[in-house]
Amino acid sequence: MSATTPVRPVLPPDIKARKGGQPMVMLTAYTTPMARLVDPHCDMALVGDSLGMVLHGLPSTVGVTMEMMILHGRSVVRGLSKAMAVIDMPFGSYEESPQQAFRNAARLMAETGAPSVKLEGGAHMAETIAFLTARGVPVMAHIGLTPQSVNTLGGYKVVGRDDEAAKVMADAKACEAAGAFAIVLEKVPQGLTGQITAALSIPTIGIGAGADCDGQVLVIDDMLGLFTDFRPKFVKRYAELGKLADAAIATYAGEVRARAFPGPEHAFADVLPVKAKS
Ligand SMILES: Nc1nc(=O)c2c([nH]1)NC[C@@H]1CN(c3ccc(C(=O)N[C@@H](CCC(=O)O)C(=O)O)cc3)CN21
Ligand SMILES: CC(C)C(=O)C(=O)O
Numbered sequence: 661m662s663a664t665t666p667v668r669p670v671l672p673p674d675i676k677a678r679k680g681g682q683p684m685v686m687l688t689a690y691t692t693p694m695a696r697l698v699d700p701h702c703d704m705a706l707v708g709d710s711l712g713m714v715l716h717g718l719p720s721t722v723g724v725t726m727e728m729m730i731l732h733g734r735s736v737v738r739g740l741s742k743a744m745a746v747i748d749m750p751f752g753s754y755e756e757s758p759q760q761a762f763r764n765a766a767r768l769m770a771e772t773g774a775p776s777v778k779l780e781g782g783a784h785m786a787e788t789i790a791f792l793t794a795r796g797v798p799v800m801a802h803i804g805l806t807p808q809s810v811n812t813l814g815g816y817k818v819v820g821r822d823d824e825a826a827k828v829m830a831d832a833k834a835c836e837a838a839g840a841f842a843i844v845l846e847k848v849p850q851g852l853t854g855q856i857t858a859a860l861s862i863p864t865i866g867i868g869a870g871a872d873c874d875g876q877v878l879v880i881d882d883m884l885g886l887f888t889d890f891r892p893k894f895v896k897r898y899a900e901l902g903k904l905a906d907a908a909i910a911t912y913a914g915e916v917r918a919r920a921f922p923g924p925e926h927a928f929a930d931v932l933p934v935k936a937k938s
């Protein structure tokens with residue numbers, strides 16, 4: 661491509677068109693440097709509200725605010741040149757009414773530059789998804805385990821076993837009918853994931869939902885071994901960066917205490933020779 665040809669950004673219709681193709685790749689990113697690492701390899705970068713737990717030490721995603729999502733969303737968008745940003749709507753910013761959801765989604769998009777939002781909920785959010793989609797807000801839905809509802813669900817358990825399966829399928833179909841461009845399936849049994857993926861004309865993106873999805877997403881700090889407070893079964897560790905960092909910090913601490921760091925190569929020469937005292 662010539663230097664004068666602008667790279668056309670990936671937009672939600674491009675993602676939607678990849679239904680049934682090669683699996684799409686999505687990771688979270690919360691900052692510019694992480695976005696730069698994710699961008700060349702991924703189709704989408706998720707500014708997940710998991711940032712509340714991973715970066716801010718919150719006990720769940722319930723305490724995440726619009727201000728936190730905007731600050732991190734801006735940071736991520738600055739680091740992307742190829743992958744499409746998706747930004748989570750935080751708890752309390754969209755559930756009240758379609759109007760509240762539009763006001764906050766528009767703010768997230770306008771103030772971060774992300775071309776799409778994600779919100780948790782199935783059939784009960786369908787009216788809101790349709791309202792947003794009709795007004796220029798592309799929506800990725802998130803069903804199955806919806807972490808913002810941890811207090812009503814009572815934990816981060818599998819959703820959609822036994823008699824619950826029909827409800828998850830109905831949620832998926834309701835989100836599709838409402839105009840969602842893709843759906844995240846979290847901690848859904850793999851057989852049900854396959855049925856949902858086959859039944860829908862929009863892509864499914866799985867996390868703990870097995871292989872039968874149109875794409876996969878993970879929290880980047882989990883797969884890099886940087887976040888270790890909990891380790892769901894669905895996380896595969898591709899690196900142990902937390903362990904590498906611990907070893908590096910321990911070495912630094914030892915060298916400082918032993919006066920082995922800094923060495924002369926890390927220091928600056930004086931302009932004039934320091935005169936020896938006579
Ligand atoms: N770092 C991180 N990774 C995530 O995947 C993630 C977040 N944070 N924050 C928001 C939600 C919360 N999620 C979670 C959190 C914990 C488990 C977990 O501990 N799962 C265990 C079983 C727990 C149970 O049955 O109660 C597992 O083995 O899957 C799963 C998903 C997924 N999301
Ligand atoms: C786990 C993913 C899907 C998410 O919603 C997040 O990172 O907040």
Ligand SMILES: [Mg+2]
Binds near residue numbers: 710
């Ligand atoms: Mg989330």
